[in-house]
Amino acid sequence: MPYKPFKAEKLYFTIGEVAEIFGESTSLIRFWADKFPQYIKPERNKKGNRLFSQQDLQNFKTIHYLVKQRGMTLDGAAKRMKENKDGLNKNVEIIDKLDEIKIMLQQVYESL
Numbered sequence: 348m349p350y351k352p353f354k355a356e357k358l359y360f361t362i363g364e365v366a367e368i369f370g371e372s373t374s375l376i377r378f379w380a381d382k383f384p385q386y387i388k389p390e391r392n393k394k395g396n397r398l399f400s401q402q403d404l405q406n407f408k409t410i411h412y413l414v415k416q417r418g419m420t421l422d423g424a425a426k427r428m429k430e431n432k433d434g435l436n437k438n439v440e441i442i443d444k445l446d447e448i449k450i451m452l453q454q455v456y457e458s459l
Contacts, residue, residue, distance in 0.1 A: 359390065359398035368404070369411050379410055382421055386410075386428060412439050 366373045380387045380397065386406040389397035399407070406428075413424035 357401075359400060360404060362397050362399070365399050365404065365407060369407060371411075376407070379407065383410060383425060383428075408443075409439050412442065416442075 360368070362373050362376050366376045369376070377397070380389055380399075380403075383406065386409075387399070387403045389399050389403060392398055409428060410424055413419045413427060414421065419427065
């Protein structure tokens with residue numbers, strides 16, 4: 348599974364939480380946030396720490412899918428996100444659903 352599902356209850360996530368969700372390092376999350384400022388706009392707390400919104404997490408999910416699963420370059424991913432934002436989000440949602448089904452089927456298989 349490429350990343351952990353996250354709950355929609357929280358408004359903001361720290362960089363450490365985002366890194367844990369995607370199974371990546373905090374430096375990579377920070378790099379992506381700096382590389383895609385048009386899509387990822389973190390808030391800052393009084394200490395200056397980044398706080399990512401739900402929309403930022405959705406954009407991270409799209410970036411993660413394009414770069415890590417599809418093997419695109421960062422420039423290619425940025426171009427693809429700019430050209431086809433709506434269709435790309437639907438693809439990511441479908442992949443998420445299929446991953447959930449796969450996990451559920453693996454659990455059923457293991458319980459047999």
